[in-house]
Amino acid sequence: MLADLPAQPADALLALIKLYAADERADKIDLGVGVYRTGQGETPVFGAIKGAEKKLYETQDSKAYLGPEGDMGFVEALKPHIFGTGFAAIDRIDGMQTPGGTGAVRLAVGLAKKAGITRVIMGTPSWPNHAQILKDLDLEVVTFNHAKDGAVDMNAVKAAIADAGATDAILLHGCCHNPTGIDYSNDDWDAIAALLADKGLLPILDLAYQGLGDGMEADAYGVRKVMATVPEALLAYSCDKNFGLYRDRVGAVYVMADKDQLPAIMSNGAALARANWSMPPDHGAAAVRLILEDEALTAQWLDELDQMRTRMRQVRDKLAAAGTAGGVDMVPYGTQNGLFAMLPLSSEQILALRNDHAIYMAGSGRINVAGLTMGNIDKFIDAVAAVSA
Ligand code: PMP
Numbered sequence: 001m002l003a004d005l006p007a008q009p010a011d012a013l014l015a016l017i018k019l020y021a022a023d024e025r026a027d028k029i030d031l032g033v034g035v036y037r038t039g040q041g042e043t044p045v046f047g048a049i050k051g052a053e054k055k056l057y058e059t060q061d062s063k064a065y066l067g068p069e070g071d072m073g074f075v076e077a078l079k080p081h082i083f084g085t086g087f088a089a090i091d092r093i094d095g096m097q098t099p100g101g102t103g104a105v106r107l108a109v110g111l112a113k114k115a116g117i118t119r120v121i122m123g124t125p126s127w128p129n130h131a132q133i134l135k136d137l138d139l140e141v142v143t144f145n146h147a148k149d150g151a152v153d154m155n156a157v158k159a160a161i162a163d164a165g166a167t168d169a170i171l172l173h174g175c176c177h178n179p180t181g182i183d184y185s186n187d188d189w190d191a192i193a194a195l196l197a198d199k200g201l202l203p204i205l206d207l208a209y210q211g212l213g214d215g216m217e218a219d220a221y222g223v224r225k226v227m228a229t230v231p232e233a234l235l236a237y238s239c240d241k242n243f244g245l246y247r248d249r250v251g252a253v254y255v256m257a258d259k260d261q262l263p264a265i266m267s268n269g270a271a272l273a274r275a276n277w278s279m280p281p282d283h284g285a286a287a288v289r290l291i292l293e294d295e296a297l298t299a300q301w302l303d304e305l306d307q308m309r310t311r312m313r314q315v316r317d318k319l320a321a322a323g324t325a326g327g328v329d330m331v332p333y334g335t336q337n338g339l340f341a342m343l344p345l346s347s348e349q350i351l352a353l354r355n356d357h358a359i360y361m362a363g364s365g366r367i368n369v370a371g372l373t374m375g376n377i378d379k380f381i382d383a384v385a386a387v388s389a
Helices: 012-022 047-059 072-083 101-112 128-136 154-162 186-199 221-229 259-276 285-292 296-320 347-357 375-389
Strands: 094-099 119-124 142-144 168-173 204-208 233-238 250-256 340-342 367-368
Touching: 012 101, 047 285, 047 296, 072 094, 072 221, 072 233, 072 285, 094 101, 094 259, 101 128, 101 204, 101 233, 101 250, 101 259, 128 142, 142 154, 142 204, 154 186, 154 375, 186 221, 204 221, 221 233, 250 285, 250 375, 285 296, 296 375, 347 375
Parallel strands: 119 142, 119 168, 168 204, 204 233
Antiparallel strands: 094 250, 233 250, 340 367
16 A cells, blocks of 8 residues: 555755755855855854753753643744734734744644635745645645736736635735745735735735845735734744744744634634644744843844845845846846845756856756855856856
8 A cells, every 4th residue: 555655756955955965066056945044154053042042951841741832922922023013903813833834834724724715826936835735735726926027916916816716815925935035015015905805815924034034024014914904814924034943843823813713713723733743842932932032132133133134135236236147137136035036047057057067056946045155156146147148
């Protein structure tokens, strides 16, 4: 029986990591997997996390089970950062901790399905795991074009909302769109929020990169606007990028609904968690909670996040300053957001970058902007020019 299982394709990005590791060229550049890197090419543990882990080591006196909702102190402490202080609907929002943003998406979509959603509308391209999770939950997927000519395709999202059915939900990236880096403007969010409310369409919002675009407040505009406008929403949140906790798997799912119904809804969330992973891993979320409960650690964390964002802006500015590189217009990368950008290159050109220039990127043309440094960016621009001329 088990022997009948067909082999699944290997994860392309993980395969790329192996190829990169085996490449002996000293000037190789890794633009594949989506983790932040410093100007020295490192992905260090945040100083604020180290501080919180020290506290945790000194004060944590038990590792007994917490429960399917995880660390509720963590879930609560994040709220003012996500929704802002004084968010009008805050008493209609409850949440629970999840294993990373992936667990949060899984739980949000699972809850939507349990509530009667049969189809999910989403922009493409998207983070590949969105489609995989939806497929795994047997939900129908309808796609629309996320971007066109380097800008969001507002007509496409408007048409998708207009065509939505009664048991549809729409999945939207809150900020720092993966893989395009192309985000809705505040005006776009205003329009989308109004259309969602008119249509009565349930939003599933995915906020995995808050603080990596224009800052914690600015990056939350869309999520806050939508959640201030519609009656019900689901929000999947990741702390794995903005606290640098990737492998510790730190996330949360938030539900906004009728206040009286929240306990029943969250009991469904807890039941889904129990059936999936029982309870989320504690360590990273406890560290985040300790940061957010401590003014000095919070300031340190925000400062470290600021440094990340500033570095990515510098890289983007430098790309934009190059103007065009061969056939690629670099200017739009300057105003896009977050870790990612898409290069309009063919698979032959992407292969030539790897073979001839030791530059590794996803087969889709997605690059991790944080893989570029002031030391390798000129080589990168020249190489793109060479393969795309
Ligand atoms: N959503 C999006 C859009 C993402 O890009 C990612 C990470 N690549 C996630 C969710 C999940 O993040 P994690 O599970 O690592 O917290």
